[in-house]
Amino acid sequence: MEMHQVRYFLAVTRTLNFTRAADECNVTQPSLTRAIKQLEAELGGDLFRRERPAAQLTELGLRMHPLLQQCYDAASGARMLAASFKGGEVGALRIALTHSIDLSLLIPHLDQIKRQFNRLEFRFLRGDAREVGEYLKKGEAELGIAAEIGDDWDRLDTWPLFTENFQLVVSKRHPLASREMIDVGDLRAEQLLSRKYCEHSTRVNSALREHGLDVERSHEISSERDLIELLEADIGIAVVPDTAAIPPTLKRAAVEGLDARRTVHLYGVAGRERTAVASAVMRMLRGADWQQFIDKSVGA
Numbered sequence: 001m002e003m004h005q006v007r008y009f010l011a012v013t014r015t016l017n018f019t020r021a022a023d024e025c026n027v028t029q030p031s032l033t034r035a036i037k038q039l040e041a042e043l044g045g046d047l048f049r050r051e052r053p054a055a056q057l058t059e060l061g062l063r064m065h066p067l068l069q070q071c072y073d074a075a076s077g078a079r080m081l082a083a084s085f086k087g088g089e090v091g092a093l094r095i096a097l098t099h100s101i102d103l104s105l106l107i108p109h110l111d112q113i114k115r116q117f118n119r120l121e122f123r124f125l126r127g128d129a130r131e132v133g134e135y136l137k138k139g140e141a142e143l144g145i146a147a148e149i150g151d152d153w154d155r156l157d158t159w160p161l162f163t164e165n166f167q168l169v170v171s172k173r174h175p176l177a178s179r180e181m182i183d184v185g186d187l188r189a190e191q192l193l194s195r196k197y198c199e200h201s202t203r204v205n206s207a208l209r210e211h212g213l214d215v216e217r218s219h220e221i222s223s224e225r226d227l228i229e230l231l232e233a234d235i236g237i238a239v240v241p242d243t244a245a246i247p248p249t250l251k252r253a254a255v256e257g258l259d260a261r262r263t264v265h266l267y268g269v270a271g272r273e274r275t276a277v278a279s280a281v282m283r284m285l286r287g288a289d290w291q292q293f294i295d296k297s298v299g300a
Helices: 003-015 018-025 029-043 059-086 107-116 129-138 201-210 224-232 276-287 290-299
Strands: 090-098 119-127 143-146 156-171 181-183 193-195 219-221 238-241 250-256 261-269
Touching: 003 018, 003 029, 003 059, 018 029, 090 129, 090 276, 107 119, 107 276, 119 129, 129 143, 129 261, 143 276, 156 224, 156 276, 156 290, 193 201, 193 224, 193 238, 219 224, 224 238, 224 250, 261 276
Parallel strands: 090 119, 090 143, 181 250, 193 219
Antiparallel strands: 143 261, 156 238, 156 250, 156 261
């Protein structure tokens, strides 16, 4: 079945006249009639009763009409969308982030990039470090952001964006909330909320363990949302990176003696063609003033 055959069928359906339908489609009547007959042969029956003064749809024609209309509309929509992408009117961004990366990292850049396109479509994928790597390998994401993927795949391009420290976060009702600087030894009596979804959780826990904290008895948390709710309820303390977004009900504090840092990276696949949106976002992220963003986050 060819799309021009469907187009001719729909034209005859609208006009109920082969001559007018041929004029509408800018083809000769014999060409239109021949295409309709080919379509009827493929579908196994007549679509029209060729009567005068007007053609009439057969029962098969009546049943096929909504299906062929839907088929034609879908094809037309696909062509229009493809033309929009080619012309830069529509853009799409598929980006994968690990659970420990806050989406606020991207917001200023997404706000800037959306002005370059009449329509912009985002697809954000979440996962652990391994899953982000798989999204990139399979082509489900064009870009990835993670503290560390640890994949030895030779087609994985990596660009460091920034390095940040880890800080203590507690409820504003917690006794430690009144202090700007806390010695890591003061945390030994506290109940720790462990961010198991963070790529650096093992390293952070090792650093805390070196200072005598009983990390084996910590509460294991599987999402940032759960962590925030438990902190707000004052059910423990947490050590989080500088760029982690926290509500005003919580308080940050530096931890003296805690040696814990992480570097956030941008990932892409070498040799794979990227969309205009992904290329623009990549340039923005690599050229951003991340220290200003970190200072703003810490001071919030």
